Amino acid sequence: MSTSNPSSHPVLDQDFHLLIDGQLVPATETFEVFNPANNRVIARAPAASSAQMEQAIAAARRAFKDWSRRPWAERSACIQRYADALEARKEELMDLLTLEQGKPRHTMARSEVEAAIYWVREVAKRSLPTEVIEDTDQHVVEVAHTPLGVVGAITPWNFPVLLGLWKVAPCLVTGNTMVLKPSPYTPLTSLFFGRIAQQVLPPGVLNIVSGGNELGQQMTEHPDIAKISFTGSTATGKRVMSSSSCNLKRVTLELGGNDAAIVLADADWQAIIPDLFWAAFGNSGQWCIAIKRLYVHSSIQPEFVRAFVDYARSKRVGDGMDAQTDLGPIQNRMQYEKLFSLFEDTRRNGYTVPLGGHIDQTQAGNFVPVTIVDNPPEDSRIVKEEPFGPILPIIAFDDVEDVIARANDTPFGLAASVWTGDRDKGIAIARRLDAGTVWVNEIHIHGIDIPFGGHKQSGLGVENGHEGLAEFTNTKTYMFRK
Ligand code: NAD
Numbered sequence: 001m002s003t004s005n006p007s008s009h010p011v012l013d014q015d016f017h018l019l020i021d022g023q024l025v026p027a028t029e030t031f032e033v034f035n036p037a038n039n040r041v042i043a044r045a046p047a048a049s050s051a052q053m054e055q056a057i058a059a060a061r062r063a064f065k066d067w068s069r070r071p072w073a074e075r076s077a078c079i080q081r082y083a084d085a086l087e088a089r090k091e092e093l094m095d096l097l098t099l100e101q102g103k104p105r106h107t108m109a110r111s112e113v114e115a116a117i118y119w120v121r122e123v124a125k126r127s128l129p130t131e132v133i134e135d136t137d138q139h140v141v142e143v144a145h146t147p148l149g150v151v152g153a154i155t156p157w158n159f160p161v162l163l164g165l166w167k168v169a170p171c172l173v174t175g176n177t178m179v180l181k182p183s184p185y186t187p188l189t190s191l192f193f194g195r196i197a198q199q200v201l202p203p204g205v206l207n208i209v210s211g212g213n214e215l216g217q218q219m220t221e222h223p224d225i226a227k228i229s230f231t232g233s234t235a236t237g238k239r240v241m242s243s244s245s246c247n248l249k250r251v252t253l254e255l256g257g258n259d260a261a262i263v264l265a266d267a268d269w270q271a272i273i274p275d276l277f278w279a280a281f282g283n284s285g286q287w288c289i290a291i292k293r294l295y296v297h298s299s300i301q302p303e304f305v306r307a308f309v310d311y312a313r314s315k316r317v318g319d320g321m322d323a324q325t326d327l328g329p330i331q332n333r334m335q336y337e338k339l340f341s342l343f344e345d346t347r348r349n350g351y352t353v354p355l356g357g358h359i360d361q362t363q364a365g366n367f368v369p370v371t372i373v374d375n376p377p378e379d380s381r382i383v384k385e386e387p388f389g390p391i392l393p394i395i396a397f398d399d400v401e402d403v404i405a406r407a408n409d410t411p412f413g414l415a416a417s418v419w420t421g422d423r424d425k426g427i428a429i430a431r432r433l434d435a436g437t438v439w440v441n442e443i444h445i446h447g448i449d450i451p452f453g454g455h456k457q458s459g460l461g462v463e464n465g466h467e468g469l470a471e472f473t474n475t476k477t478y479m480f481r482k
Helices: 050-069 072-088 090-101 105-123 160-173 188-200 213-221 234-247 269-285 301-313 333-348 400-408 423-430 465-470
Strands: 018-020 023-025 029-035 040-047 131-135 139-147 150-154 177-181 206-208 227-231 250-254 259-263 291-297 352-355 371-374 391-397 415-419 437-440 473-481
Touching: 018 050, 018 188, 023 188, 029 090, 040 090, 040 188, 050 150, 050 177, 050 206, 050 213, 072 090, 072 105, 072 160, 072 188, 090 105, 090 160, 090 188, 105 160, 150 160, 150 213, 160 177, 160 188, 160 227, 160 465, 177 213, 188 206, 213 234, 227 234, 234 250, 259 269, 259 400, 269 291, 269 301, 269 391, 269 415, 291 301, 291 400, 301 352, 301 371, 301 391, 333 371, 333 391, 391 400, 415 423, 423 437, 465 473
Parallel strands: 150 177, 150 227, 177 206, 227 250, 259 291, 259 415, 291 391, 371 391, 415 437
Antiparallel strands: 018 023, 018 206, 029 040, 131 139, 139 473, 352 371
């Protein structure tokens, strides 16, 4: 395992500033940002005061007047220029992403940044045209979509670039303005894309305000914010929803998951092991839609576990800046400690662990080994909880009805997948799984036009697709007598 010296990286030779009303501004207070590969401080980020949050919201409110009245095509062109400006700085964005988040620079950081830029450019080309739904001799009915006002975006630390820009592009193209608050664990990439926005977007249209969790609460309670677009944990999502009721804010909540993958006996299981491995362990398992429970038919489960372990054994955990690294560290110490407790529970209960299982706490970085738990009981913590780390239970099942019931027996409902040689059987099972997205014989496909959101306690509303764009608007009905 190797570690670089990040504090010497050229991308860190800059001051990180808030973006408020088109100005890059410092804050009186700052907070430390750590590299999870070695827990050294790599930068100090501005901790905005509550007064600065007020200024950002007021700026977004002022900017809304002009921005919302501009023709859609003009807003679209402006956002596409933003995509070009991001493209020009994407290597720096990738460096920053790996340095603050930990994910491998040459694989996951690259794909996150490139996907985010593609999203900004392509979402800017989408539209929500007014529909004429009735046109008779006497009467016309039109349904239009009008912007909401100021949107507050609150983002997590696992995909800070992609999940931030997923919100920025649809919010702005529909005519809203935004105040975005990144996670205090990963503020640098958002402050950096704010710096780029300052050069191409009109003042106040996008404001980036970093600091503590209390800023998020200030946003949810604020009467001048019309909507909160939140991605994070279910526990925080509930608090967001509760305090957003003060002015009946719109809320879109993208929350936690405990996704099941079901591998039937007739699946070409040797061939799909790489797909299943990366779907569970990509981003070191710190992924809302990571496979978190892998159910495999008992007739193949022992052989499957052996082959899965063989594949997983070759994957290298290390510093994301090292080109040889497949999986980076856990992003922050809080999450690392949570995982440690889950590993301890697995050890204390004597579950079979054919790979990994021991976290070496003497290491400087938050490194956690790829860990597989063979057939733990259905009511174990490792099956019931969202670990958000590189540990996966592979559980045997005999009966399809039983596995559907087990997959659905969770308060979460984000995504799921079914793997089989019989496509029709797979689709029949998919229709009975209670989740916002279900894949059959593929996984983790996303698209600009594909709505994504959770059922049950995994969320409310969707991002992406026509529906996701429409969630940044009010529906307005016009009726005209001829
Ligand atoms: P978190 O809920 O701890 O924090 C998310 C954001 O909320 C941060 O910016 C934080 O500062 C802010 N926040 C904290 N308290 C707040 C409050 N009272 N009011 C308003 N904002 C507040 O989540 P996290 O640990 O950063 O992210 C991990 C979680 O996110 C996991 O559960 C994961 O499954 C989920 N997630 C979901 C999706 C999805 O699309 N469904 C995507 C990524 C992550």
